[in-house]
Amino acid sequence: MQHYLQFSDLTAPDYAYLFERAALIKKKFKNYEKHQPLVDRTLAMIFEKASTRTRVSFEAGMYQLGGSVVNLTTGDSQLGRAEPIEDSAKVISRMVDLVMIRTFEQTKIERFAQHSRVPVINGLTNEFHPCQILADIFTFIEHRGSIAGKTVAWVGDGNNMANTWLQASEILGFKVHVSTPTGYEVDQSIAGLRSSDSYQVFQDPMQACADADLVTTDVWTSMGFEAENEARKVAFTDWCVDLDMMRAAKPDALFMHCLPAHRGEEVQAEVIDGLQSVVWEEAENRMHVQKALMEYLLLGRL
Ligand code: CP
Ligand code: NVA
DSSP: OOOBSSGGGSOHHHHHHHHHHHHHHHHHHHTTOOOOTTTTOEEEEEESSOOSHHHHHHHHHHHHTTOEEEEEESTTSGGGGTOOHHHHHHHHTTTOSEEEEEOSOHHHHHHHHHTOSSOEEESOOSSOOHHHHHHHHHHHHHHHSOOTTOEEEEESOOSHHHHHHHHHHHHHTOEEEEEOOTTOOOOHHHHTOSOSTTEEEOSSHHHHHTTOSEEEEOOSSOTTOGGGHHHHHHHTTTOOBOHHHHHHSOTTOEEEEOSOOOBTTTBOHHHHTSTTBOHHHHHHHHHHHHHHHHHHHHHOOO
């Protein structure tokens, strides 16, 4: 049984297959052609944090694949009343075919997966957001072809998105230029990297953006870290992706953001709403790549 708890759970050949499959699934969707390999399969979605894109993309995607969805949140299930995660996993996985979880610590999703009879997908943890990077790289490939050998500039927090970009760079053979404020650096051991070969750290975000093929950022304060909001607003002032940073990158560089975004904080409106930004396609692609992922985890290569 294959889980998808972090980006490194799949290999480069697996990703090559998934990107090809996602392109086919997207094309069929655009042509109103049915693609229903998961008839009678059920996905349980467990949300311990808020969501718009992850909720809609998994729910709509599963219905389009012919399956159905059960949605659970901390507030309206026994998860919020301290039922052990192991017991929840044993029960839920006897009734559904696939589970997607958005939660806090990575250890929580790992514990769930250890006691699950069915594949478990990480819909975001404090440490990782693999489904988002799957969509981001698919979006890059659609616009620019293979990401191997390219440079991605990460400007901002050393968070779950940054960690997942780093994992992906090691697997798919591209470089990440990371610039974070002091105190918010990426931690190689948390990111689960084998070495530091695939990334380079820059103090100055402008330097990180130099000659990048893709510039990307994320909120200054991730879900679960709200108490640090005011301190982060001070620390991150210089880590706002602006037109100067985009000018430092390659002329055809793309801009991505997993969303939700805060214009005027981590990104200037002129950048996210500008011509180099592909954020809306990036968001839509969550659904196409996750359909390919769910199909793969349940049916393997077709
Ligand atoms: N990018 C992303 O995961 O968005 P949501 O928090 O809305 O699901
Ligand atoms: N880093 C953000 C991503 C939101 C999709 C968070 O964890 O809140």
